[in-house]
Amino acid sequence: DTEVTQTPKHLVMGMTNKKSLKCEQHMGHRAMYWYKQKAKKPPELMFVYSYEKLSINESVPSRFSPECPNSSLLNLHLHALQPEDSALYLCASSQGLPADTQYFGPGTRLTVL
Amino acid sequence: QKEVEQNSGPLSVPEGAIASLNCTYSDRVSQSFFWYRQYSGKSPELIMSIYSNGDKEDGRFTAQLNKASQYVSLLIRDSQPSDSATYLCAVNKGRNFNKFYFGSGTKLNVKP
Numbered sequence: 634d635t636e637v638t639q640t641p642k643h644l645v646m647g648m649t650n651k652k653s654l655k656c657e658q659h660m661g662h663r664a665m666y667w668y669k670q671k672a673k674k675p676p677e678l679m680f681v682y683s684y685e686k687l688s689i690n691e692s693v694p695s696r697f698s699p700e701c702p703n704s705s706l707l708n709l710h711l712h713a714l715q716p717e718d719s720a721l722y723l724c725a726s727s728q729g730l731p732a733d734t735q736y737f738g739p740g741t742r743l744t745v746l
Numbered sequence: 747q748k749e750v751e752q753n754s755g756p757l758s759v760p761e762g763a764i765a766s767l768n769c770t771y772s773d774r775v776s777q778s779f780f781w782y783r784q785y786s787g788k789s790p791e792l793i794m795s796i797y798s799n800g801d802k803e804d805g806r807f808t809a810q811l812n813k814a815s816q817y818v819s820l821l822i823r824d825s826q827p828s829d830s831a832t833y834l835c836a837v838n839k840g841r842n843f844n845k846f847y848f849g850s851g852t853k854l855n856v857k858p
Contacts, residue, residue, distance in 0.1 A: 664844050666844070674850070675834055675848035675849065675850055675851055676790065676834075676848055678845060678846070681844045681845070683844055688844060689844060689845060721787075721789075723789055723790070727844070729844075731777070731840055732777040732778035732797065732838045732840050733778075733838075734778075734780065734792060734795050735780075735792075735836075735846060736792065737782075737789040737790045737791070738789060739788070739789050740788075740789045742787075
């Protein structure tokens, strides 16, 4: 089973709202990722958690705040977003071994009004 | 210079033909290579991974890796209209092994 789940599937929020995206995997993977993808562009890495510790932050604005409560869960807290933050947000996971395969969840389509 | 380069396409092939998708990468220390398929509005789906020079076959798909030329390709035999999608090449350098470098993707159209 290579399933990564994400909720919600769609989210519409105003620029003053606070919302959270959730990601879950039950494959025993120890690395989890957040990506942002704009239309006709490849996924753009935002954050990496390895063994529940933040290992990579790709200079993401502080209005995006990641959290890894345990090895199966990954959250992305959103606050004071801008319309240009509208995108498909993808979660992925991997075993955490060197050069390992990443498996993607279905994504959350975010629209910021 | 981009880490990973792909022709954006679109690449159009007739149904039943072989589709050939290509990808080059800039860093010789790259260790693992992946092909993902992405339908419009959906998330990337793993097609193949390859780690060693040569060919790796899985059903209608063959991945080819040539580390000397820094080149990886994906062949799709007996192409079907359902193969129409964007194909993303991803490279992992191994040094920071949690980071993938993606190409911009090649859009494939398979015409019935």
